[in-house]
Amino acid sequence: MNRIDELLGRIEELEGELREELRVMQDRFRYTIRKKKVRFSEEIRQHHRELASKWSEYVYDSGVGVILTIPFIWIPLVPAFILDAAVWLYQLICFPVYGIPRVRRGDYVVIDRHSLKYLNLIEKVNCCYCGYFNGLIAYVREVAGRTEQYWCPIRHARPVKSVHSRYRHFFEYGDAEGYREGLAKVREDFDDVN
Numbered sequence: 001m002n003r004i005d006e007l008l009g010r011i012e013e014l015e016g017e018l019r020e021e022l023r024v025m026q027d028r029f030r031y032t033i034r035k036k037k038v039r040f041s042e043e044i045r046q047h048h049r050e051l052a053s054k055w056s057e058y059v060y061d062s063g064v065g066v067i068l069t070i071p072f073i074w075i076p077l078v079p080a081f082i083l084d085a086a087v088w089l090y091q092l093i094c095f096p097v098y099g100i101p102r103v104r105r106g107d108y109v110v111i112d113r114h115s116l117k118y119l120n121l122i123e124k125v126n127c128c129y130c131g132y133f134n135g136l137i138a139y140v141r142e143v144a145g146r147t148e149q150y151w152c153p154i155r156h157a158r159p160v161k162s163v164h165s166r167y168r169h170f171f172e173y174g175d176a177e178g179y180r181e182g183l184a185k186v187r188e189d190f191d192d193v194n
Contacts, residue, residue, distance in 0.1 A: 004155070008168040038112055048117035058120055076133070084136055087143050098150050101193045103142045109135030142166075146190070153186045154179060 026032065031040045040048070059067070091102050113119065113127035145164035153170040160167075169189050171179045 002172070004172075005168060008163070012168075036106075036112075038115055040117075045117050051118040052120050053123075054120060058122055073129070077129070080133060080136055083140060087140050091143055095146075098147075099188060100146050100150055101190050103139060103146065105139050108139035108142065111135070146193075149189070150187050153183070 030044055031038050033039070088105070094100075095102050109132055111128050111131040113131060114124040116124070116127075119127065141164050145166035148164075149166040149169055153166075154175075155167065155170045155173050157173040169186055171182065171186070
């Protein structure tokens, strides 16, 4: 195992620790998740309602500059919806042909913050936007990563700011023999995908 593989392994371990810490937060903030729904006790829900700000105050406190940017925040949703549909169709048609396991969109696009009672209506809508948009980008990245693993699983020579989940399966830049000898195996190496 080389240093890059070791570092990628440590990143995976840290992601596992992060998931565990998020489970600890469930206990701390006293909620449960059943069938993808978050449940707070009535006592906690009531306390959250008391902390919610009025949407009119929220808008007023935002200022004119923020209000004027609203159309520019929402315009990207149009191409996002198109991208979402195109990636879904791409997976549906191509992944079975390539033998790549499909990415479950619901594992990435998580919209649940709108149920928080301490958020006003505008904050809830904003949270839906962020949950959708950031989840979509993560979903598309995973689809692209699996595609890259199939078609061109070679690491970059230059440092990459952030790597996707499949990068650890890739060949070193310049490893011609490894690539030619191992490409067929790497194209099928999705055993770690749930």
